[in-house]
Every structure is written in structure tokens, then in C-alpha cells.
Amino acid sequence: MNPMLSNPRSELHALQPFGEGTGEVESLLSYFCRLAVSHSVSTLALSRSIAQRFEHKVTPNFDWHQRQFAGIRESAITWSAALSALTAVQGLDRLTFLPWQDVISQNGLSIVTRGQFCPACLADDLAQGREPYFRLAWESAEVRVCARHGSSLTTQCSHCGKDNIRHAAAYVVPGWCSHCGEFLGKTSSAAGMTDPASRWVARQIGELVAVQQVLETTPTRNKLINAITHLITELDHGQSAAFARRIGVAKSTVHHWLKGEGTPTLEASLKIAAQCGASLMQLLTGNLSDWERPQADQQLVLSLPQPTPRARAAQRELDWGDLERKLQEFLLLPTPISVLEAGRRLNVEARQLYLRANMTTRQLGERWKAYLRRRQVEHVVNAWPYLEQACIDIWAEGKAVTRREVAARVPAPILAPLTNLLLILKDVQSHLMKPDSEPGGEK
Structure with missing residues (x-):
């Protein structure tokens, strides 16, 4: 065999992500922690090694868990690409929210700083013979409950009571407290059911996470803006100010989306979906073919001329x-x-x-x-x-x-x-x- 055409050995263990193709896909941060455990090194040592391997500047106070591994910013693509290069596992950007980076504003997707988790999910992992892991959906600050169990996500260990124990340590084993070492799947008796709105948000983001595993094309801003324009036309007769009042944002914000270069935040997109009877996935992919108006409107609509929108450069499709x-x-x-x-x-x-x-x-x-x-x-x-x-x-x-x-x-x-x-x-x-x-x- 020609050595030039052979598959080079990976420098790190080629671990396969958990939950691929589902709404419970593993987050890149969880994958990184499991990789450190697989090599019997601290997460800090592994992060510094990877950063130096790819010639990233590492400051003395570098802290790996403050990197937004699972978000849509530069850090997410840098670390997902680096881990793909070192493990030979392709497509690790699917363990982040990067597929939606063109339809969510750069500062519009907040990643939790105090790692949250669902004890019931971790308990299910262990009961079904799986290695416990942290879900990508848990990384979004908009998600506060578990879409499957309906219980609130937590940041505390039910055994020692310490907060922020999911990953704020040098040695992290997903599913176990980084402070006392106890299993995090021990549910608390105080955990109660949550309100329907929070469960709806969790289901919407869970659906988004599931869909991104099989996307054929990357969602584009143009399709999103066309979908919002369609909703404004159908629901508010083309009046962006009325639409702004409908979803609870300033009319200048909607104007910035339609006439400027702005993109809605994840929170704003959830408001649009909730108020317009669409799913978050339909909105962000720009596919409203199955959408129906939530209620009939008998008011006549005048056909007024619309201003010609400013032409935007078409997004490049990579073959x-x-x-x-x-x-x-x-x-x-x-x-x-x-x-x-x-x-x-x-x-x-x-x-x-x-x-x-x-x-x-x-x-x-x-x-x-x-x-x-x-x-x-x-x-x-x-x-x-x-x-x-x-x-x-x-x-x-x-x-x-x-x-x-x-x-x-x-x-x-x-x-x-x-x-x-x-x-x-x-x-x-x-x-x-x-x-x-x-x-x-x-x-």
C-alpha cells in the first residue's frame, strides 16, 4: 500500500460521540472531557496540549472550561476542527451549535457558564449500560428543563450540595461530581415538574439539535429573513411595527433584521416561533411550506408596492x-x-x-x-x-x-x-x- 494514500493514525483516541442523529447528541465539551479520561490526563493538560499543538496562544490563566466549545463563535469551530484533526473523527462541529451560526446572531446564543445537567438522564445512561455524558441541548442558557423528563436542570450535586460541579475542575468524568466524586444521577426529592413554556423551549431546541445532524445544506440568513418577511405579510399585513409588538421587541430591531445586516438572537427566534405558530426549526431553516396561520383573519389586505430589498451576496455552496x-x-x-x-x-x-x-x-x-x-x-x-x-x-x-x-x-x-x-x-x-x-x- 502506498503510504501516502493510507489513513494516518490519529494522535488521540478516535472516540465516537454519543447520541448522534438524536436530540440528545453529546456536546463537544462532554466529548473533550471523555477524551481526557480516555488518555488518563487532566482536562487542563489536554487543553493546553491541543492549544500548543495548533499554535494557539495560551495565557498563564488559561481555563479550558471557560471556552465556549459548544457555541457558534470562533472558539467552537477552532476546537471542533482541532479535535477532528487529532482524533480522525469527522464532523465534530455537529456537537456544537455551529450549523446555525448564520441564522443566530454571534452574541445571540448564550452558553451556560455553570454547567447544568439532568440527573434523570444520567441515571438512565447508567441503567441502560451506557457511559453517562452531557447533552448539547444542556449547553444553551435558554434550556432550563429536560425535554424528556420534564424536570428542571440543575448545577448542584445532590450529595455534597456544591454548585457548578459539572466541569469546573482539572479532572472531569462526565456523570460524576468533580468535588466529592459521587454519581450525579441521584435525583433530588425537591425536583418538581416545570411550566409548559419551559418544556416547549426545551423541545424546540431538542428538535433543532436533532435536525442539525442530518442537514443537507447549511441554513442561511436569506432564507430566515424571507421566512420572517412572509410571517409579517401573512399575520400583520406587512407592518413590521405591528409584528414587533406581536413578538415583544422594538420595531427598530425588526427593521435592523429586514433592512440591515442584523440576525435575530435565539431568544428572539423562539418568541417569533411561539407567537406565529411555527416551530423553531421551520423558522431557522426558512421552510414554512407546512406552516398554517394560527387563526383566520378576515381583514382585507391592500396590495401595496414593496421597497426593493438591497441585494446581498449569495452564500457560497461548497461541493x-x-x-x-x-x-x-x-x-x-x-x-x-x-x-x-x-x-x-x-x-x-x-x-x-x-x-x-x-x-x-x-x-x-x-x-x-x-x-x-x-x-x-x-x-x-x-x-x-x-x-x-x-x-x-x-x-x-x-x-x-x-x-x-x-x-x-x-x-x-x-x-x-x-x-x-x-x-x-x-x-x-x-x-x-x-x-x-x-x-x-x-x-
Whole structure:
């Protein structure tokens, strides 16, 4: 088998996410915690290792659980792509809300800061022989109850009473308290049933999470705005101010959606769905073909001319079959290229390549790294005679071998390509100090 075309081994365990294709799919944060447990390392150590592996700047007070792994911001795509690259598991962005990033404003989806969970769900996991895990739906601050059990989500351990014990620790095993170690599936007698509105919200977001696993195309802002415009026309005769009053927002907010570049928050989209008799999924996907008006309206509607909307650039549809073929062609280039260069040539983010064409992208990466290693060996071989002579001359002058002394004696084009120059100089000096070695490397 051609090693270039083989599937490179993953650097981290290729764990499969739980609950795929359902409204109870695992969150990326839970997946990350299970990955740390699988490697018997702390979540902090794993997060720092991944950040350094992908050359992200890590501050001294870096705290992994403050990253919004499951949201729609830059952090979510960065960490989902990094984990896909290291585990060889494709599509880990489906463990986040990223599929909806074009139809929910960037600051419009709040992720809980104090990890919440449903004890009954964790108890079911254990009873059915599954490994307990945290659901993606629990990451949304809009969800306060369990859609399946109807009980309130909690952030407290029923055994020790500590709050925020789901993931705020260095070592986290999903399903067990990070403070006292007790199982979090022990339900509290105080847990009661919740109001219908909260359960409706939980069901809507659960449906959204389930649908995003099988989306054929990414939801677009244009379809969302067209759906909102249709609702305004059907329910409020095209009057955006009346529609704003209907859903309880300022009329300037609705105007910003329709005439500007604004996008509704998740909370606003839930209000629209609730007041207009549509589901959240229908609204965000822009598919109102099955929608019916919640009540008949006999008022006559005048056909008034509508202002021509400002043209917006059409969203680019990516043909991943064609992109896969082009990536395969890159594998056959005489001179390897990096994943970043491949993304530049295809006008696609490298992170998306890891998420949608995982194996071929990692083959490109391995080929590039092997090429860099070969080049470095060539540079060292080329520089070795110069470094040997420089060391001999420096010793003859009674000086210590330092980077500055070597740079004064070796041409800059010879030194520039070398990485880890000090380690190479140690090897050169060790070779020269062998009793049976001569300056030319001959015995």
C-alpha cells in the first residue's frame, strides 16, 4: 500500500460521540472531557496540549472550561476542527451549535457558564449500560428543563450540595461530581415538574439539535429573513411595527433584521416561533411550506408596492465531492503543500477541511510534516561541515561555543533554515570530542 494514500493514525483516541442523529447528541465539551479520561490526563493538560499543538496562544490563566466549545463563535469551530484533526473523527462541529451560526446572531446564543445537567438522564445512561455524558441541548442558557423528563436542570450535586460541579475542575468524568466524586444521577426529592413554556423551549431546541445532524445544506440568513418577511405579510399585513409588538421587541430591531445586516438572537427566534405558530426549526431553516396561520383573519389586505430589498451576496455552496477530488490531486503534487496552503488554493478554511474531508486532509498534513522533516535533515547535513569548523576555530581561540560566536563564522543562509540550533551544536561538539573522531568526521 502506498503510504501516502493510507489513513494516518490519529494522535488521540478516535472516540465516537454519543447520541448522534438524536436530540440528545453529546456536546463537544462532554466529548473533550471523555477524551481526557480516555488518555488518563487532566482536562487542563489536554487543553493546553491541543492549544500548543495548533499554535494557539495560551495565557498563564488559561481555563479550558471557560471556552465556549459548544457555541457558534470562533472558539467552537477552532476546537471542533482541532479535535477532528487529532482524533480522525469527522464532523465534530455537529456537537456544537455551529450549523446555525448564520441564522443566530454571534452574541445571540448564550452558553451556560455553570454547567447544568439532568440527573434523570444520567441515571438512565447508567441503567441502560451506557457511559453517562452531557447533552448539547444542556449547553444553551435558554434550556432550563429536560425535554424528556420534564424536570428542571440543575448545577448542584445532590450529595455534597456544591454548585457548578459539572466541569469546573482539572479532572472531569462526565456523570460524576468533580468535588466529592459521587454519581450525579441521584435525583433530588425537591425536583418538581416545570411550566409548559419551559418544556416547549426545551423541545424546540431538542428538535433543532436533532435536525442539525442530518442537514443537507447549511441554513442561511436569506432564507430566515424571507421566512420572517412572509410571517409579517401573512399575520400583520406587512407592518413590521405591528409584528414587533406581536413578538415583544422594538420595531427598530425588526427593521435592523429586514433592512440591515442584523440576525435575530435565539431568544428572539423562539418568541417569533411561539407567537406565529411555527416551530423553531421551520423558522431557522426558512421552510414554512407546512406552516398554517394560527387563526383566520378576515381583514382585507391592500396590495401595496414593496421597497426593493438591497441585494446581498449569495452564500457560497461548497461541493465537497469536487473539493475531495482536488485534495486528492494535491496529494500527488511533486512538492507537498500544507493544509493551510490547500485551504488557500480552494478558498476554504483549513478547519472546514478537517471537519468535512478528514482523512484526505490529515494525509496532506502528514505528507507536509514528513517533507519538512526531510528538508530539515538536508539543512543539517549541508550545515554540518561549517558548524564543525566553527567549533574548532572557537575552541582554538579559547572561547565557549555560543550562538553569537557561531553566527559570526557561519554564513547566514546556512544557519537560517536550521531549527533547534543549540541542540545541533551539542551534537557537533559531542562528535568532535569523541577520541576516534577527526574534524572531517573520519576515524
